[in-house]
Amino acid sequence: MSDTLAKYLPDHAVKPAFELIVENRVHLKIVNERATRHGDYRKAMNGKHEITVNGSLNKYRFLITLIHEIAHLVAFEKFGRNIKPHGNEWKYVFQQLMVPYIRPEIFPNQLLPLLARHFRNPSASSDTDTTLSLALKQFDKVNDKNYVFEIPYGSVFRIKNGKVFKKIAVRTKRYECLEINSGRLYLFNPNAEVELIKSSN
Numbered sequence: 001m002s003d004t005l006a007k008y009l010p011d012h013a014v015k016p017a018f019e020l021i022v023e024n025r026v027h028l029k030i031v032n033e034r035a036t037r038h039g040d041y042r043k044a045m046n047g048k049h050e051i052t053v054n055g056s057l058n059k060y061r062f063l064i065t066l067i068h069e070i071a072h073l074v075a076f077e078k079f080g081r082n083i084k085p086h087g088n089e090w091k092y093v094f095q096q097l098m099v100p101y102i103r104p105e106i107f108p109n110q111l112l113p114l115l116a117r118h119f120r121n122p123s124a125s126s127d128t129d130t131t132l133s134l135a136l137k138q139f140d141k142v143n144d145k146n147y148v149f150e151i152p153y154g155s156v157f158r159i160k161n162g163k164v165f166k167k168i169a170v171r172t173k174r175y176e177c178l179e180i181n182s183g184r185l186y187l188f189n190p191n192a193e194v195e196l197i198k199s200s201n
Helices: 002-006 011-023 059-079 088-101 112-118 130-137
Strands: 026-031 039-043 049-054 156-158 164-171 174-179 185-188 193-198
Touching: 002 011, 011 026, 011 059, 011 088, 026 059, 039 059, 049 059, 059 088, 059 130, 112 130, 164 185
Parallel strands: 026 049
Antiparallel strands: 039 049, 156 164, 156 193, 164 174, 174 185
């Protein structure tokens, strides 16, 4: 198991992450890319703790996702099943579990201050922290996707479910985009990954 983890995690994170998995009796499944989620946790009918993590994530995002999901398990076990999935109890546990990993042997120096800031009050997804998300994305494998914030206004783009949009305007921190088929307006986070079909240039 630790040999498998070594393919997905920073070197110095493998041993403590493996110990955390064993200590919490986690059945870890690493799956091919899933469009909507980095990972998830569920307690199976037989009482097993099942955690699934997307195997296409870069090693830093994989680590954050793994600890995020283990934090759900620990929070539920410690505080009961009636807590909110991303409530204060989960945030507290996630902080406690993550802090030992936020060090230069594990994360690149440019990520450390962003991680320290994020984990003062962690959100349900690191993707909603645009600065951290974009910093993490620079370690992804090269792909042909663009971010909504970097394509010109008037550009037409496609998202993972096949729907096609046109970028219209910016509203506070998000971008207003028109769905071509329905004519409805939707708001996109700046770091939403999209496939550019036609640039406005």
